[in-house]
Amino acid sequence: MGESAEKAKPKAVKGAEAKRLKREVLGISDRRKHHTRKATPLKAHTREPNTQHRLYRFRFYPTEEQAEQLGRTFGACRWVHNEGLALRSNAWEQNHVNVGFAETCRALTGWKRAEETAWLGEVSSTVLQQSLRHLDQAYGHQVLVVEDLSIVTLLRAARGKGRRRKAKLNEAIFDAAWGELLRQLRYKCEWYGRTLVIVDRFFPSTRRCSACHAKGPKMDVSVRERTCAECGVVHDRDVNAAVNLRDEGMRLYWLVAAGLPPEKKAPTVIKASELEECLLAA
Numbered sequence: 274m275g276e277s278a279e280k281a282k283p284k285a286v287k288g289a290e291a292k293r294l295k296r297e298v299l300g301i302s303d304r305r306k307h308h309t310r311k312a313t314p315l316k317a318h319t320r321e322p323n324t325q326h327r328l329y330r331f332r333f334y335p336t337e338e339q340a341e342q343l344g345r346t347f348g349a350c351r352w353v354h355n356e357g358l359a360l361r362s363n364a365w366e367q368n369h370v371n372v373g374f375a376e377t378c379r380a381l382t383g384w385k386r387a388e389e390t391a392w393l394g395e396v397s398s399t400v401l402q403q404s405l406r407h408l409d410q411a412y413g414h415q416v417l418v419v420e421d422l423s424i425v426t427l428l429r430a431a432r433g434k435g436r437r438r439k440a441k442l443n444e445a446i447f448d449a450a451w452g453e454l455l456r457q458l459r460y461k462c463e464w465y466g467r468t469l470v471i472v473d474r475f476f477p478s479t480r481r482c483s484a485c486h487a488k489g490p491k492m493d494v495s496v497r498e499r500t501c502a503e504c505g506v507v508h509d510r511d512v513n514a515a516v517n518l519r520d521e522g523m524r525l526y527w528l529v530a531a532g533l534p535p536e537k538k539a540p541t542v543i544k545a546s547e548l549e550e551c552l553l554a555a
């Protein structure tokens with residue numbers, strides 16, 4: 274009697290016991306990290322005997338009205354994509370802020386409410402958000418910036434006997450290593466659909482103040498910290514140079530990316546010294 278009453282009213286398991294059960298159900302019976310756990314191989318999908326597979330192919334012939342609606346949708350997508358891109362690049366150029374997907378979605382709501390762009394409301398919002406998502410994937414956080422290094426600034430002159438020969442050798446070793454690194458970076462960027470921006474070697478990444486962009490005096494390599502004479506900000510030498518490089522890299526990137534039609538991806542490599550060719554090709 275007591276047993277059947279219990280069965281009729283199952284009590285929810287709570288607390289630590291519930292947690293343990295959930296882990297068990299999800300196949301994570303203990304707290305070991307994911308990478309230390311062995312993967313459970315999936316059971317191969319076996320076809321039922323006598324199963325027939327058929328392929329159907331459809332072609333969609335829109336009516337005049339449907340064609341009109343589709344045309345409106347494509348137009349709105351293009352508009353939203355371009356406007357989203359402009360918003361992001363302006364935010365970066367003018368205020369150095371990264372505008373993400375969520376913010377562009379909020380902007381979209383605003384555009385739909387605005388009188389002159391109220392026509393966006395006639396199109397499915399899911400589709401419009403999708404084009405903002407594509408924009409995010411195409412242009413968000415996927416830029417790698419490097420400095421086109423010059424051996425003169427990097428290599429101190431070789432000392433002692435045979436100085437000339439040593440210097441030549443250093444140069445050759447450096448050129449080969451740097452070339453190989455660039456080749457690998459380029460390859461990885463191509464593979465992952467990212468962009469490598471190579472900032473010009475004459476760009477004053479160390480001398481420029483990353484806060485106010487004032488150009489300071491030349492600095493010996495031994496000087497690790499500097500106070501900007503213009504704005505008074507104290508900079509760590511390397512951090513300041515890195516911020517300058519990032520900003521300059523993003524500026525070059527947007528310069529090229531903003532001129533691209535929505536269906537075109539940013540190039541794999543943007544080289545400051547070949548920027549004109551890059552802009553022409555886009």
Ligand SMILES: [Zn+2]
Nearest residue numbers: 482485501504
């Ligand atoms: Zn400054």
